[in-house]
Amino acid sequence: MAKSDLDNANPTVLSVSQLPSRNLAKGHVRKGPDSKYDHILFPKQWWAGSSLNTDPSVWTSDEDEDDDLTLATEEPIDEQEIYGENYDPSSCTYLLSTISDPEHPVTLGQIAVVRLDDIHLSPSPAERLDPNTLTNVEVDLTPTVNHCSLATVIGLAVRVRLENALPPNYRIVVRMKDGSHAQDDQVNKQLGDKERVAAALENDTLKGIIEKMLETCV
């Protein structure tokens, strides 16, 4: 593993600014005082780069050779990878479980806000042939207490992480698990509203909080 990591375009130890992205910001330079965190929130796209596509050893060394689900496509993303159970920094699959809680020095995985069983992909990886086929990622979050005021912020961080890390054919739905939060519907509606999410990410305070939460995703 260590050897192949050195061949990667992405270094083994990713800095925050190198978090994977789905944004098509190729060659574009953002300007202005309000974009100082843009390198975090909107990093360059990665899937067209080399780390996954040209380094099959990342897959072959760890995975069963017969596992077509993993090897058949360039982007064999499944629920485990989104959750990030098997830590493998070189493959950029460590997506959600390492996000920090905004209040406590633990990760969302550690406090079971994000659970592997509550991440669903459809169609399943085996059915996805064309890279333009839309794939739904549904993540149900379980806030630690049912009135947790930070639910929206956590949801936003999860959504940002997935939007930045997954290719553009992924449609992301982040929800509070049924009954886990007093204002489920409100929070879910907000997290599903593209315009509100976009506006929230231009708020410096929120950006700062999310940046901090995502710092541990390296």
Next chain:
Amino acid sequence: MATETTNTAPAAPSATTAEITPLPAFSPDLYQRAWASIPHPSLPLIATCHAHSVTVFSLSTLSKHSVLTGGHTRSVRSAAWQPPRGKVSGKEAKRLRLVTGSFDTTAGVWTWDQGRREERLEREIRLQSGEDNKEAEEEEEAEDEWELTLVLEGHENEVKSVNYSPSGQYLATCSRDKSVWIWEDVGNPNPSSEEEEEEEEEEDEDEWETVAVLQEHDGDVKAVAWCPDVPGRKGKYAPPRRYGDDVLASASYDNTVRLWREDGDGEWVCVAVLEGHEGTVWGVAWEGRPKENDKYPRLLSWGADEVIRVWSLKEPEEEEHREGAAGGGNNPWGFGVPNTMRRSLKEEWECTAVLPKVHKGDIYSVAWSTETGLLASVGSDGVLALYQETANTTGKTEENETNGDAPMITSAGGWEVLTTVKGAHGPYEINHITWCKRYDAGSERKGEEEMLVTTGDDGVVRPWQVRIQ
């Protein structure tokens, strides 16, 4: 090649076939999410909102014309061109003006710099009239030609949409703060009067007054749209003339659409609440040219529930009978009746059609063609769909196979799907669609042929040729 209009609905739904083919995208790509592209009402220009800027593209060259930058500190979400004022010819170009709505809580009024704009517009007009000429391809950088001449402040949160009333007298803005603001252009007191061309040389004064702050929505107001000035707006089917002709529709996160009108005493009131959507209503659009000239324009709404609805005003005659309005004559509730005696200002609108369901995911934008009456929709699923109204207005749903290789045509509520394009922006979401006239070299009927323009998360602004047989 004959592109027939569909002013008269065909007898059988399957009589019409449509083909949508991509034309080369406007250049350059913006490489970042673009929210909307608004065509100028008469010039070959289209303004695309992206990040903190607006890029104006030429519909003649399909390339960048100019850029509006430096006026907003957060994303520009929407834009509106000032409508042509008064009796206009080529001179209307002098009034080139764009209003932008931004997440930075303000709306900006931008004016095109006098000197250089004439040069450039002359070129546009040359191109428009078909005198293609190499000079035109020498695109200069034009970033300084737009000037932010006024900032409209008042909203507490992001401004989501801006729209001019048909005469240009009013501007509506709406925001996440749940309010709709109506501004009056008091710098141009007689927008419809015939001005001497010499006078037009004078700059308009940028002076706007807030005439209404409407706060009845329970959630973000996503979009505002003024009813166009069509004959039916004042025709026999229009609501009694107790109040102004201008009608504003607003769409909201609270799942409703509201209609607003001035009551005759300068107060703007909500005259109808349209309920039916089961999610955020992303937008509203008026019928640009009712098929029957005197019919009151219908209204479209669409949203997160993946549904497009058509709303119609109930004809006032019915109201008269039901409510037993007193008095004879043609206008029983008209002049002479004191304010307090008038019936409620409420108008009755009903959902008269639900379009066949195509999209799987939020519908972000629907465009209603003034020329052909065709509808086109886009959304988060990346699908572009084209619909046509049929003679079947019974509201029942039909599905039938067409001959040949055309896809299955579904019709519902008097509308049928003519065709769909999947992945119109590859894997990306599509935020906006609009009809506009073609002026590019590829068109055989410049200034007449209609095309579609879609705007996506990929930063691509793409024109589409539409052929109806």
